[in-house]
Amino acid sequence: MISTLLIEPEAHSVEKLRSHLGTYCPHIEVCGVANSRQEAVQLLRATDPELVFLSMEVASSAESGILGHSAEKFETIILHSNNSYSLEPASFQVGAHLFKPINAEAFIKAVYQILPRLQWKKAQEESRCLLNRLVQQFPPNNLIGVPTMEGIEFLKIVDISRCEGLQRFTKVVATEGRSIISSYNIGKFNKLLRPYGFFSPHKSHLINLQHLCRYSHEGTIVMQDGSSVPVSRRRKALFLNQVRRL
Helix, strand or coil, X not given: CEEEEEECCCHHHHHHHHHHHHHHCCCEEEEEEECCHHHHHHHHHHCCCCEEEEEHHHHHHCHHHHHCCCHHHCEEEEEECCCCCCCCCCCCCCCEEEECCXXXXXXHHHHHHHHHHHHHHHHHHHHHHHHHHHHHHCCCCCEEEEECCCCEEEEXXXXXXXXXXXXXXXXXXXXXXXXXXXXXXXXXXXXXHHHXXXXXXXXXXXXXXXXXXXXXXXXXXXXXXXXXXXXXXHHHHHHHHXXXXX
16 A cells, blocks of 8 residues: 555545545555644654645645655645646655646546656665665675665675665676666665675775775775776775775
8 A cells, every 4th residue: 555645725625635546546545634734744743655645835835844854755746726837845856736626537647647656666665674684684794685676686795896876876796797786875885784894985986895906096996806996085094094904
């Protein structure tokens, strides 16, 4: 089930949304209804919705208080009072728009416009939970699950040479030359692998210190597989201290 929150002051529109959800989207469950800014703030703190139907009037009057801390956690469908787009709040991305009065055709189109992203996020959360269980279950020299767009690839931590950030994704390079594109960003791998002898010499790179080959004074690390990794000026001294401890 996909959980949704209805933030809409008009009772008629709320009932329309409930009716359409029950008829066309039985896999989406309403976890709460807010008729005002205050109620919306309380519900967002108490629940963890995956989808929010949000009145433009409420969003415009209190964008930071309602959505600032959790905008990336859910998809948003904005409800407009007339047949024109108002200025969107800057703190979050709108997945779709609906104009009142809400008709069934427009409702279905809006929901199914964002449904692929909702399903993708749910799959990523399931992979994240599985990965956390695997990390707790296996010691460092055993398998670790690396989530990808297709599923989960399993690698030994000792066989991971380095990781390279690619915007929201990460390229994980193994010692045998095989590389995997993971749906985790580089920051997630930094937290995950740092306790096992990995170091971040640059904001976009993470290396296994056991696979170092050499370091040039120009600020470049060469790994055993021949690949080069830059060292930022701010992290040069920290890197050299880390190497001395090996």
